[in-house]
Amino acid sequence: MKRTSRLLGAVSIVPLIALGASPALAAGTDAGTTIQNTVSVSYQVGGVTQNDQEATDEFVVDRKIDLTVAEVGGTQTVVSPGSTQQVTTFQVTNLSNDTADFGLTVDQQAGGAGAFGGTDNFDTTNTLIYVDTDGDGDWTDEVAVTYIDELAPDETRTIFVVSDVPIDQVTGDVATVILTATAYAGGTAGSQGALLATSATNTVDAVDTVLADGAGETDAQYDGAFSAADDYVVSAAALTVTKISSVIEDPVSGTTNPKAIPGATIQYCISVTNAAGSATATGVNVTDDVPTGLTYTDTNFPVSTNSTSCDVAGATGTGSYADPTVSGTLDDIAAGETRTLIFQAIID
Template sequence: MTSILKLLVATSTISVAALGANPAFAADLGTDAGTSITNNVSVAYNVGGTAQTAETDSDVFVVDRQVNLVITKSDSVNTKVAPNATQQAVTYVVSNQTNDTIDVLLTSEQLGTDDFDVAGTITYYLDDGTTAGVFDAGDTLITYIDNLAEDTSVTVHAVANIPTSVVTGDLADVILIGQAAGHGGSGLPATGLNIQGSAFTDDSGDADDPTLVQNVFTDAAGSGTSDGAADGYHSATDIYEVSAADITVSKTSKILWDPINGTVKPKAIPGAIVEYCIAVANASGGADATGVAISDTIPADLTYYNTLATGPATVPAVIGVVTEGTVTGSTCNADGSGTGAQSGGVVTGDLGTVTSGATETLIFRVIVD
């Protein structure tokens, strides 16, 4: 990894052993780093036909550390997000193919060639496995991965907020970068603090020292997911893709009846009955709009109308306080169910979900004072 554009921090960490790392590979990674291998030799001989005490010697060396860290995107699809959404997660799998337990230091980069950068600081969470691969309240805020055992993997969420100004189709690349480091402790000590290990140094250019555990980086030799350098780093890219609702609102009115003309070319004179239609349209190609709520204050000189008790019999049947419907051309259809109320001259209604490509309406009536 040649550059790290943004060093992103959180506030705590937790031992992987405490959460239960998941096995990642069936293959044995070989003898553990630090294992002492002793080879003894004994040489027997005779002098004048008489056996002498055998001469012995031994050779001891320790197994070196083959460092291989692999990070992959957890799935094959982009992560869909909405403008101004908070705590949105892109998810990665971090695997230790080193013949030793390691810590993994975490940082991130964002590309300058995509459509937007996330807002604020990216934080990292260790998935607790309750809902595997899904960011939820049970996951633990970390700054690094503590004590990742060899031949195991964990799921890490990079979590960020989405700017308000983005539009449908905008993309943001987030690169999670891991760096292999020595494991600094064995879980959570009594103080509740973990010990973050230091990043490994590359000893491949040094002469072998049989008494030391030396590091050999092999992370460049892989399945195409490496960052291309044997340096103890590995990374993967996940993508936020904006899927926004594109909502437009139009409000129209029509005169249903007046006390002079009835229903034949009625006019907006005192006593006339007026029907309002509020149409909420969600353009195709975006996200569904949920929790769509309407509030409409009836203007002065109008009074909410919902009864035929003293009204003209020629006015179409009362539709209730607020009625959900659809739009056909320029015609508002009152073909839904009542979903609202009127109080103190304010009409409120809840359209619920307006799906992509759909139009929903709210309809109510007033009388001209």
């Protein structure tokens, strides 16, 4: 490093005086700050005090680039198959001693362990990035971006990664997404600066750059980037539908060992069961066309819904019939529960 000084005479006392240093923040003294130091030497000749001799040195503080990206919440984002605009949240913190722009990219992990459990086995779609510019925690009032603009030293910005989930995913499927922030030069609002790299030489009177970041999820140390991962985990309903028919009565034997002859009454029971450990199924609607050769009847009871078995006595709701379709809406079906739709028809 180049230094400027003047040759001194006989040296007696050397007090050091530091001038012009900026207060240090967590990120350190601001890049571009001029650090000046003046030394003063007093002495005597023949017992007579002479004029003090001084020398001054100064240099410019260089730019140290450091950052972190952290997932927010510490848990997987639970999603449903086919759901859209599902959000994972991160925070990017500028630990540098200078304002910087940070390019943002999202990658889909290709297999391997999820960030918080399970194994990555699918990719989300239509992934976009939003920056919480107003700090209200809401991504819907922001516009999708590809970088953070003008992030000051020691400042943190919340990032929302928003994705869609394919319809065919099942409970336990995991999609791991990786957000990477990469440092670019700041200084011009509304425009992403140049990609930063460690300076090859040290220029005393100019701002050099040193990449000082750590290694993240997929990036290396001192590469001007940092990455973190989060998971989408699928919670789906696993519905099983069964349909059975029973002969209730016939015109010859009545209800005693009835047979499926013309005029006999057939009872249909459609059961919808949600497997244990599944998400609750909502908005369950059952439709069934009365087959040719049968005529719908409500002589004994109308379309009945929400029994937990094929016993109409347990029904708590009714459906409807509009030739030739029987339909009914079932209550929400939680994991391990069954709901039914029951109706009758007469053999022609």
